[in-house]
Amino acid sequence: MSVYVLGVATHPASLNESSLRLEEMAYHTAHAALDAGGVTRRQLDSLTLGACDELDGRPISSMLMSAPAGGYGTDEIKVTDSGASALCLAYARFLAGESQLGLVASWCKSSKTDVEAVMRLRGDPFYTRPLGVGAAISDALFAQAVTEEFDVTQEEATRRVVDGYARAAKNPRGIGHPIPTVESVPRSAFDALPLRSAQRAPLTDGAVALVLASDKFLNANPGCTPLAHVAGVGWASDSYRLDSARLRSMKSARTAWRTALQQARLQSAADLDVVELESQTGYHEAAYVRAFGLEREQALSPSGGAFAQHPIFCTGLVNAAEAVLQVAGQAGAVQRTNVRRAAAHGCHGYAQQGNVVVVFESAGGVR
Numbered sequence: 001m002s003v004y005v006l007g008v009a010t011h012p013a014s015l016n017e018s019s020l021r022l023e024e025m026a027y028h029t030a031h032a033a034l035d036a037g038g039v040t041r042r043q044l045d046s047l048t049l050g051a052c053d054e055l056d057g058r059p060i061s062s063m064l065m066s067a068p069a070g071g072y073g074t075d076e077i078k079v080t081d082s083g084a085s086a087l088c089l090a091y092a093r094f095l096a097g098e099s100q101l102g103l104v105a106s107w108c109k110s111s112k113t114d115v116e117a118v119m120r121l122r123g124d125p126f127y128t129r130p131l132g133v134g135a136a137i138s139d140a141l142f143a144q145a146v147t148e149e150f151d152v153t154q155e156e157a158t159r160r161v162v163d164g165y166a167r168a169a170k171n172p173r174g175i176g177h178p179i180p181t182v183e184s185v186p187r188s189a190f191d192a193l194p195l196r197s198a199q200r201a202p203l204t205d206g207a208v209a210l211v212l213a214s215d216k217f218l219n220a221n222p223g224c225t226p227l228a229h230v231a232g233v234g235w236a237s238d239s240y241r242l243d244s245a246r247l248r249s250m251k252s253a254r255t256a257w258r259t260a261l262q263q264a265r266l267q268s269a270a271d272l273d274v275v276e277l278e279s280q281t282g283y284h285e286a287a288y289v290r291a292f293g294l295e296r297e298q299a300l301s302p303s304g305g306a307f308a309q310h311p312i313f314c315t316g317l318v319n320a321a322e323a324v325l326q327v328a329g330q331a332g333a334v335q336r337t338n339v340r341r342a343a344a345h346g347c348h349g350y351a352q353q354g355n356v357v358v359v360f361e362s363a364g365g366v367r
Helices: 022-037 061-065 067-071 083-095 115-121 135-150 154-168 215-220 244-249 251-263 282-292 315-328
Strands: 003-010 046-050 076-079 101-109 190-192 205-214 228-237 274-276 341-348 354-362
Touching (some): 003 022, 003 315, 022 061, 022 067, 022 205, 046 083, 061 076, 067 101, 083 228, 115 135, 135 190, 135 244, 135 282, 154 282, 205 315, 251 341
Parallel strands (some): 046 076, 046 101
Antiparallel strands (some): 003 205, 003 228, 101 205, 228 354
């Protein structure tokens, strides 16, 4: 079975979405994705959610969120790792023959949540939690490790941050943050050594939805035109430990990357026209570029990635939407020329414990 993306939508990025409830954000985004795909909610046979009870502030969040996200009367399941992980689960449902037309949806109101408190509670109760290890400290430990492993300098991390903001400024789906200067970034305060506040992508509110369809559905509905073909999917998780060996190896990232490329029958990053990375700091981008063998700056995160918008739980799925728009030629001001294949990367957990990579390719000539 082949799986295609029929429609995508992202909620307008915001630093603080105060005019809509979380349920309303999910509803409008799912509705927009269905409209983009030319289908209706009644045609869906599956809904796959990427949602986190703690970040949503709603115990058993899917009980409240599945209906507005399109799940009323539809088979629904939820994954709590990340929005990108939900895309993997939905893809697996299609390959298992459980779905012909499905919706993948994820969201996060970072402004309504103490993200550091949530991340501290992710730690085990005997070691990392008493130490207060949250997102900032675990990202700083990762930055220290990859600095030693790849010889990443403060100057390179700063340049990558500024370049990320510059790309993001052109993205109509981004926040439009001011572009910092290479002088101002290293003068910002330390959040956790070696990470400075200006080197970290600001958190935002957002939501994203993708409509997936099988080749069987497309053959039965010739009026529906796919945006992209899902060519390869890979995901993996590292050890829970935060030791140097785990942080420096980036094993789960490399495994997810290699698996996705193998499924897509690609040899290396050189076979991809665009790669959307989830890089919430300049150190992260420097590390992933080396781990994945990315050499062409032109292919690197045209959307601006997390510096365009960073609804932390679903940033990876936003990257997937951006990659789909690239291969469909619908990315607007950040569109690259002649994009045939694009990869989307997402990460989650302490110091990127889990990683997801999805490869999309042009759906031209499908029927």
